[in-house]
Amino acid sequence: MALSFIKKVFTFGKPAEEPVPDAVERELEPRSRDEDLPVADDPVLPEEMDAGGGPAADVDEASGEPEPVAAETEVLPPADHLGDMGVVPLSLLEAEAEAEQDTPPTLPGVPPTGGGTEQSDAARQSMDVESESAHAESEPAASADAVNVAEHIAASFPPPVGGMPGRVGGEAVDRELSTETPLPPLEMELAPAVEPILPKGFATGPAIVEPQPVAPQAKLSWFQRLRNGLARTSSQLTNQITALFTKRKLDDETLQDLEDLLIQADLGVETALRVTDTLASERYGKDVTGEDVSRIMASEIAKVLKPVAKPLQLDLSHKPHVILVVGVNGTGKTTTIGKLAAKLSGAGLKVMLAAGDTFRAAAIEQLKIWAERTKSEFVGTKLGADAAGLAYDAFEQAKAKKCDVLIVDTAGRLQNKAELMAELEKIVRVLGKLDPDAPHTVLQTLDATTGQNALSQVEIFRNVAGVNGLIMTKLDGTARGGILVAISAKHKLPVYFIGVGEGVDDLEPFEAEDFAHAIAGLPQ
Template identity: 80%
Template sequence: MPAEVAPEPKLSWFERLRRGLARSSSSLSDSIGGIFTKRKLDDDTLQDLEDVLIQADLGLETAMRVTDALASGHYGKDVPGEEVRAIMSAEIEKVLAPVAKPLELDLSHKPHVILVVGVNGTGKTTTIGKLAAKLTAGGLKVMLAAGDTFRAAAIEQLHIWGERTGSPVVSSKLGADAAGLAYDAWEKAKEAGSDVLIIDTAGRLQNKAELMDELAKIVRVLGKHDPEAPHTVLQTLDATTGQNALNQVEIFKNVAGVNGLVMTKLDGTARGGILVAISARHKLPIYFIGVGEGIDDLEPFAAKDFARAIAGVA
């Protein structure tokens, strides 16, 4: 009789995050190790470190924070790599702590409308499905709206998530007016007594004026039902895009009133540091991060865990 293969033990979220950010952290660790081998901390070392941190997409502000903290009390001394990483982790955590906030839903005026926006390929529809799973598991009544009327695959994908999470889906024919669909979805959610309505939107490049105008129209139309809607405008960001993400946030914030972020695909890149640069510049809440395709691979953002994982601190 063949021996049974024991299932792999389920990893903790921090361990999954650490593995997901391994490319980002190992790249940083290697560079830091190269700088601090047999060198005392002087101006050249600090400049080299600042350059490495900027190349890792952490941003100038955070790079300067780390080098300033390191210079204070360590200048002219030998500094072990572990100590550099510990200081880096602490400074990154200070940048991230103010934006690591839970997603709060105001259910005094149902439905709480969540509009999900972003450029093509950032994982909007998958994020919506995972978010619906979290909310329904918490006992909330969720309705989904397939506002990406350009792609049959997106509509189909949302219906699959609807079935998986027990959430009804409002959809229309391919090419239908997305703002009209959002308007109808709000009425259906109100009628059904839904706690939350999550609206998908077509991926749009931030430099396509007509698509950005359509997004602004969706926001205006929802406001006719409820002046506060959409209550949450979540932008999904693909970690692999690096510096482009900074501009994407700026433009979507201006057009759609983005007030929260979700960072996806952190497990496939060495550019996870961009989340730190975005936090330093835009100071928008980061509600969730994703490190995989599984339904439980979207988790609330925790500043300390992320800082430790990217700095390579166990």
């Protein structure tokens, strides 16, 4: 608004040939008509002007009387007000502009050099002439009325005293008006757009987003993922071991403390004793570093795990070799089946997947998707159907289709739910009707984030379903892998694979040395 006002104020300094913007014309034209003129008695003020004719006059401090403002009343040419009132016909403005062309505008207080009152008179004459010629035919009285109204308004609204803060740019305009020098050319006045001064922390203009170079994400090796997964166990262990053996000779007390630490890390009493016995035999009474302990610990863990780190043996003479997958809810049975199927069909074997988890609709769907992804045969049934019956049907179909491997999924169940464990027993029994050796492999999945409870899981599933092999899943997460050492020491069941992610390729053959090193926080 301030800018538009300034434009209006300085329109008279523009060269005559400069076209008046359409917008101004549109604004002014209708108001030059007769119907607008009567308003002159009760002028319509621009929004930004007060009806009181601007701010109150300054008060003389000594007398308390308002200071006279008459001198300043004259300083603004009448057209200023008229233009801003929006009641002057465009033709009048143009006439005044022409009249001023030869006479540069002067400022208040500057002695007239052919301008001032004369200038105003000349402009008025021009305006009269223009007005008359513009409206002579159709509205002979209108132009005269317009001038009269304009003069009336000019007289009624004295120019602001001390400027109009917040109206037309306030101070900036005041300074221009009170200066003794001629006004600069219009272009110079309009050119510098007044940039708002923003508070600290802000900026104007479109946000510039620097493209960030995308660093190719290096795929972690499975050992790195295993180490990351076991980092919680290993760092806790190594920190405690380092703290225990700082500046201490190996004695009975430190050995007892070490044993406690290893048991707390789920490694089991047997493995803990193996580590402390070996340490004592090598370093008793001597200085021991944390690294010495880690090395011996890794070595003893590897000794426990090596006998169980075996490949999953398939007897393909069976056609199919039946693998039954069991375990507690959410331990990764279905996902692991998908990963196994991917490996087997990738190797050219004909695989069938049977959705024996009839408790969960999503589990059936999940296995079906895995079958599609791995190009395996799929046998499913409806939700709540008898799982043993489904397993039997699938076995028959796999035989008929000469599948190499049949993998049967089962619903997750807690080992302490007798009824559900009995159902599992039934599945095993039914499969044995078609082949006395079936299921040939009973795989149990163990969630590596579970601690001591995994020991009892293996115990009971082994007894009920004849588990003869293990897969530990979720070793990529915040795993507590120590329990696998305890389970291996106790049950000596083969550990075939470990899961190090949710992806199809995230199933790795179990490697005793790597696992031992990862737990001890040592490199591969």
